[in-house]
Amino acid sequence: xxxxxxxxxxxxxxxxxxxxxxxxxxxxxxxxxxxxxxxxxxxxxxxxxxxxxxxxxxxxxxxxxxxxxxxxxxxxxxxxxxxxxxxxxxxxxxxxxxxxxxxxxxxxxxxxxxxxxxxxxxxxxxxxxxxxxxxxxxxxxxxxxxxxxxxxxxxxxxxxxxxxxxxxxxxxxxx
Numbered sequence: 001x002x003x004x005x006x007x008x009x010x011x012x013x014x015x016x017x018x019x020x021x022x023x024x025x026x027x028x029x030x031x032x033x034x035x036x037x038x039x040x041x042x043x044x045x046x047x048x049x050x051x052x053x054x055x056x057x058x059x060x061x062x063x064x065x066x067x068x069x070x071x072x073x074x075x076x077x078x079x080x081x082x083x084x085x086x087x088x089x090x091x092x093x094x095x096x097x098x099x100x101x102x103x104x105x106x107x108x109x110x111x112x113x114x115x116x117x118x119x120x121x122x123x124x125x126x127x128x129x130x131x132x133x134x135x136x137x138x139x140x141x142x143x144x145x146x147x148x149x150x151x152x153x154x155x156x157x158x159x160x161x162x163x164x165x166x167x168x169x170x171x172x173x174x175x
Contacts, residue, residue: 001054001095002071002087003079008050009042017147017165018083026173054095061098061106068114069107080172086146093143100143130156 005011014034019027061067069092071084079087085107092103112122121129132153137145149161 001050001057001091002084003074004046004050004053005087005091005095006074006079007037007046009038009040009044009047010050011037015083015087018080020170021080021083021165021168021172023170023173029173054091058096058098061096066110066114067106068111070111089146090143100140103143104139 011034014030019030022030057067069085069088071079071081071088073079073081073084089103089107092098092106093100098106109118109122112118112120119128121131124130124132130153133149134151134153135145136148136150139145152159152161152164
């Protein structure tokens with residue numbers, strides 16, 4: 001839904017951190033496209049289709065479908081790798097009506113199940129890989145707190161998220 005949202009006139013203003021990550025040419029292209037999209041008088045066919053798609057996504061899940069999260073980084077400010085996943089999880093709550101805990105499960109366990117890796121990742125359990133995030137907040141209450149990542153642990157090694165974001169500032173986009 002984060003990719004689809006980028007074609008709607010109702011999309012939110014871009015996330016400043018995502019804009020900061022973009023290379024100047026990618027940011028200019030994105031902002032020009034955003035201005036053109038938002039200048040169209042809505043609701044457009046994309047706006048209507050987006051609302052229907054969110055309903056269908058929820059229906060699919062409620063009927064037992066295996067819903068997971070993933071984005072296709074398209075140059076849209078909402079779909080830059082990392083930022084796009086955050087947006088997709090937020091949209092599960094804001095557009096589809098999932099609880100924050102359901103959205104987190106869809107993004108973690110369901111993704112592991114879809115990839116066939118649920119025996120080794122996807123939940124916090126003895127014997128599974130301990131790839132974790134340390135968040136300054138409680139995303140089970142406020143899904144936007146997902147964006148407050150302080151540290152990422154991958155294969156037992158901790159990484160400072162602020163330093164990681166700083167290292168890509170102005171580099172994401174066109175080559």
